[in-house]
Amino acid sequence: MRGGGAAGRRPAGLVFQGEACRAADPWLEEITGLSPAQLRSGWDRAVHPEDLARLREALADCLEGRRGTATLSLRLVDREGRAVLAEARLSPTLLDGEPAALVVLEVPPGPGAGAADYARLFAGVSDLVVTHDMEGRILAANPAVGRVTGRPASAWLGRPLADMLAPDVKHLFADYRRTLECEGRARGVMKVLGREGGEAYLEYDSVLLGPGPVAHLIARDVTDRILNARYKKALRHGIAAVAGHLVECRDPHTVGHQRRVAALAAALAEELGLGREEVEDVRLAALLHDIGKAAVPAEILLRPGPLSELERRLVQQHPRIAVEILRETLLPPRVLAAVSQHHERLDGSGYPLGLKGPDIELAARIIAVADVVEAMTAHRPYRPALPLEAAFEELGRGVRYDPEVVRAAESLGGKSLEIMRRALEGRGGSV
Numbered sequence: 001m002r003g004g005g006a007a008g009r010r011p012a013g014l015v016f017q018g019e020a021c022r023a024a025d026p027w028l029e030e031i032t033g034l035s036p037a038q039l040r041s042g043w044d045r046a047v048h049p050e051d052l053a054r055l056r057e058a059l060a061d062c063l064e065g066r067r068g069t070a071t072l073s074l075r076l077v078d079r080e081g082r083a084v085l086a087e088a089r090l091s092p093t094l095l096d097g098e099p100a101a102l103v104v105l106e107v108p109p110g111p112g113a114g115a116a117d118y119a120r121l122f123a124g125v126s127d128l129v130v131t132h133d134m135e136g137r138i139l140a141a142n143p144a145v146g147r148v149t150g151r152p153a154s155a156w157l158g159r160p161l162a163d164m165l166a167p168d169v170k171h172l173f174a175d176y177r178r179t180l181e182c183e184g185r186a187r188g189v190m191k192v193l194g195r196e197g198g199e200a201y202l203e204y205d206s207v208l209l210g211p212g213p214v215a216h217l218i219a220r221d222v223t224d225r226i227l228n229a230r231y232k233k234a235l236r237h238g239i240a241a242v243a244g245h246l247v248e249c250r251d252p253h254t255v256g257h258q259r260r261v262a263a264l265a266a267a268l269a270e271e272l273g274l275g276r277e278e279v280e281d282v283r284l285a286a287l288l289h290d291i292g293k294a295a296v297p298a299e300i301l302l303r304p305g306p307l308s309e310l311e312r313r314l315v316q317q318h319p320r321i322a323v324e325i326l327r328e329t330l331l332p333p334r335v336l337a338a339v340s341q342h343h344e345r346l347d348g349s350g351y352p353l354g355l356k357g358p359d360i361e362l363a364a365r366i367i368a369v370a371d372v373v374e375a376m377t378a379h380r381p382y383r384p385a386l387p388l389e390a391a392f393e394e395l396g397r398g399v400r401y402d403p404e405v406v407r408a409a410e411s412l413g414g415k416s417l418e419i420m421r422r423a424l425e426g427r428g429g430s431v
């Protein structure tokens with residue numbers, strides 16, 4: 001906008017009779033590029049096409065005396081064809097003794113005042129900067145918007161912010177606006193349409209500014225961060241799913257064992273107050289804990305009855321083999337440690353290393369308890385499911401299991417059975 005400084009923001013008037021403009025303030029030429037004569041003959045060129053109907057309706061109300069003074073926000077079109085937010089105050093008056101409507105236009109100061117001023121101010125900023133009114137119409141956008149969305153910033157002017165959102169989250173614009181209106185500020189991550197039909201993620205911070213009011217939104221492109229986290233999650237989930245199927249194919253007697261142990265171990269980790277990431281590592285380690293059984297001959301795994309010393313030693317290699325299998329996955333070391341130590345016991349009676357007490361990873365101590373509860377309360381072809389109390393009795397005997405984890409299991413009580421049941425319904429075993 002030319003003359004966009006303080007001088008360019010003084011009010012300017014127009015007088016209407018019917019839909020005809022009878023008089024126009026010469027100052028409007030500074031914004032619209034239209035002289036008073038041009039405004040009188042074609043004033044509608046100075047108003048954004050999407051706002052014309054509202055202005056005409058307000059004019060009719062004013063001229064026919066249905067309303068006294070009225071105020072509305074609308075967009076003018078500047079001499080370069082860009083939208084400029086303005087406030088219009090309409091009041092009834094008389095011209096040559098006939099009813100007329102006086103329209104006083106004011107371009108408010110602030111970032112919404114002029115798209116060109118604004119774009120210049122934030123042209124070199126790598127973050128996205130957008131100003132929009134409370135209907136969501138974009139009044140200004142800096143070039144970074146074009147870089148992320150693949151459409152030049154000027155193409156967004158006058159369009160709803162909701163159009164920038166990805167189709168599946170468009171409905172969230174209403175929540176965003178409500179938060180802005182109620183709290184004066186809205187923050188979060190929005191999914192927008194990216195270049196070439198893709199999606200982009202923006203971490204935004206939006207504040208409400210007066211007068212107007214308009215919202216000033218600053219956003220950072222965090223697409224890489226979000227997608228990396230999503231791929232990492234998918235990779236972890238994929239590894240766990242493959243591991244689960246692999247073991248269950250070999251040993252159908254324990255179908256779902258790892259998923260049930262994982263759900264219970266994660267619940268125990270939460271009960272113990274572990275952080276979200278630690279809980280997810282416990283869940284993942286539990287989903288993988290018996291993957292080493294894939295290397296144990298099926299006839300040994302499936303054969304009921306006691307094993308020979310050699311067979312027993314072979315089975316006891318499964319935690320070590322699991323780590324060999326998982327070494328290339330780049331999973332966090334504490335996940336690998338938990339898998340390799342899930343048969344270690346506090347008193348050193350476990351295997352494969354005979355580790356003791358605090359040398360055993362907490363996640364492994366949690367999985368050990370979940371493993372016992374699951375194994376004893378599950379039905380096996382050679383015996384029926386045992387009650388939960390039998391599992392607690394086994395856990396409380398001696399000093400093999402971490403007493404704090406055992407206490408957590410006792411405080412979960414009967415909920416453990418429900419948690420394990422839901423894991424098999426596919427609602428409790430995701431990573």
Ligand SMILES: [Fe+2]
Binds near residue numbers: 289290318342343
């Ligand atoms: Fe095991």
